[in-house]
Amino acid sequence: MAETVGMTLEEAKTVEVEQAWVPDNLDSPDAKDFLDAVEVARRVRMQTWGSDDLAYTPLEKMLEFSDPYERQIILVAKVDGKIVGTIDIALPLADNIDLAEFTLDVLPEYQRRGVGRHLLEAAEQLARAEGRTMVLVDTNHPATSLTEIPEDQLIPGTGPGFVPVSSREVDFAQRAGYTLQHIEQFSSCVLPLDSKLVADLQAEAEEANAGRYALHHWTDRCPERLLEGVAELENAAGEVVHGEDEADEPAGADTGMVFDAAVLRETEDAAMAQGRRTVVTAVEHVATGKLVGLTTISVLAHRQDVVFQDDTLVLQEHRGNKLGLLIKVANMERLSEQFPDARVIYTWNAPENRYLLTVNKQLGFTTAGVTGLWQKELPRRSAGATTSD
Structure with a gap:
């Protein structure tokens, strides 16, 4: 997740959110939005981790949509016709069918302009329409951002570890109503041993x-x-x-x-x-x-x-x-x-x-950072509610 809450009315009017079309092949004329969305995610990972090791290639991302155990949807945010943010929505199909998992990415130069808020609200509405009542989203924090200052440590509801209170992502998650549930330590090891x-x-x-x-x-x-x-x-x-x-x-x-x-x-x-x-x-x-x-x-x-x-x-x-x-x-x-x-x-x-x-x-693994796992309970849809609630 990479965004902060807060936007002017003028900024809000410039953000358009829509569902991205997933093409049958990457050479088709209608693949541009999909390719642009994958590139947004790659650039955000470059910003966070200093490399694109954790970014999907377009082919790999397209293959994700054939997973029989999970339905995936991509929403994109456009400003003046350009894709500047994405939110991937994963809906488990075999178990945890009350759950939706979001991955939110906003280009660095478009953060703090309400793009993330638009995407998150649209994703939550879609999840509710699908009957999902619990949302999970993560925030990522490189090791260099973790300090020993107690006042800058937000501790989760379960287990040890912390995320930095001063993080833009942490501020956004809290303002959007999410609660930090758990920490995952992220590590890497050079191969071969x-x-x-x-x-x-x-x-x-x-x-x-x-x-x-x-x-x-x-x-x-x-x-x-x-x-x-x-x-x-x-x-x-x-x-x-x-x-x-x-x-x-x-x-x-x-x-x-x-x-x-x-x-x-x-x-x-x-x-x-x-x-x-x-x-x-x-x-x-x-x-x-x-x-x-x-x-x-x-x-x-x-x-x-x-x-x-x-x-x-x-x-x-x-x-x-x-x-x-x-x-x-x-x-x-x-x-x-x-x-x-x-x-x-x-x-x-x-x-x-x-x-x-x-x-x-x-x-030989070394710590690269931590991932904060955040949770939010969505209100259940009332009888007779429509997808435009």
């Missing part, structure tokens, strides 16, 4: 587990013989607090999804349909033959130099054996073997997840 570091960490992990565990690897599709075990692992992990879990979702989010072999195959098919690759390492407890841990890395279809750490989980009763370290080192090594162009891996963690933050530090 140093070979001596890998050897040392593998030796440390193997000494701790003393041959009681065995690793399994796959890319994209889980072997049939392990499918039920992965489903059981995912469901068991969902029943407890993930002391060894990292994900690019809000920590503690309860998806309500129950995994079985069919659901896992559907998620694999959906990822592959979008051109994404998934590198997986699982760990088996040899004595029982059960899978007790898992870690995954996602590789985008059209940009394989930047990759993302997804879930890492280890069942409660098998913690203390450095299995998180074991599977993460192994998976990052496999990633570099299969995708040698990968130069950096990004991950988000809850600040209270001290175990994985320690593992990540051992691997």
Whole structure:
């Protein structure tokens, strides 16, 4: 989110919000608005992080619209016919169907002119019309913006961490009625890992587990013989607090999804349909033959130099054996073997997840900043209400 509330009447009249058309291909004459919207998001990420590593390419963004588990809509704000801001609206379809997730971007030179306020109000109205009652939106803060001054630290309702009170984004979110719920620590690691570091960490992990565990690897599709075990692992992990879990979702989010072999195959098919690759390492407890841990890395279809750490989980009763370290080192090594162009891996963690933050530090991850997760409850639509409410 990048904007502040506050505009003059004259400024308000210059902002027009409309839904962006998603083209069938990027060469079509009607693709211009879509391409301009993607460029707005790229420029905002350049402003925030100093690079466009976290920005979608136009092809990657277009593929997002084929996700069967999530409906996506882009609203754009135009000033004098030029797209100067966007808000992506994600509406989950399989679970959390009361939820809408927004990503708001406004070009730096058009901030503080009411563009963000127009976009956010339009997105909230659309979410209400879709029957959504809860909105999540994030704010992003590079490490250089985080201070040790207590008066400049806004602490969330749950968990540790903070966002800077002096941030323009924080001011905007608060004035728009959003409440800070949680903090995610954002980190990056240069690839490939140093070979001596890998050897040392593998030796440390193997000494701790003393041959009681065995690793399994796959890319994209889980072997049939392990499918039920992965489903059981995912469901068991969902029943407890993930002391060894990292994900690019809000920590503690309860998806309500129950995994079985069919659901896992559907998620694999959906990822592959979008051109994404998934590198997986699982760990088996040899004595029982059960899978007790898992870690995954996602590789985008059209940009394989930047990759993302997804879930890492280890069942409660098998913690203390450095299995998180074991599977993460192994998976990052496999990633570099299969995708040698990968130069950096990004991950988000809850600040209270001290175990994985320690593992990540051992691997060479450094903190790039934090993401604040904000929430707002929308009033329910009354009977007979129309989309023009």
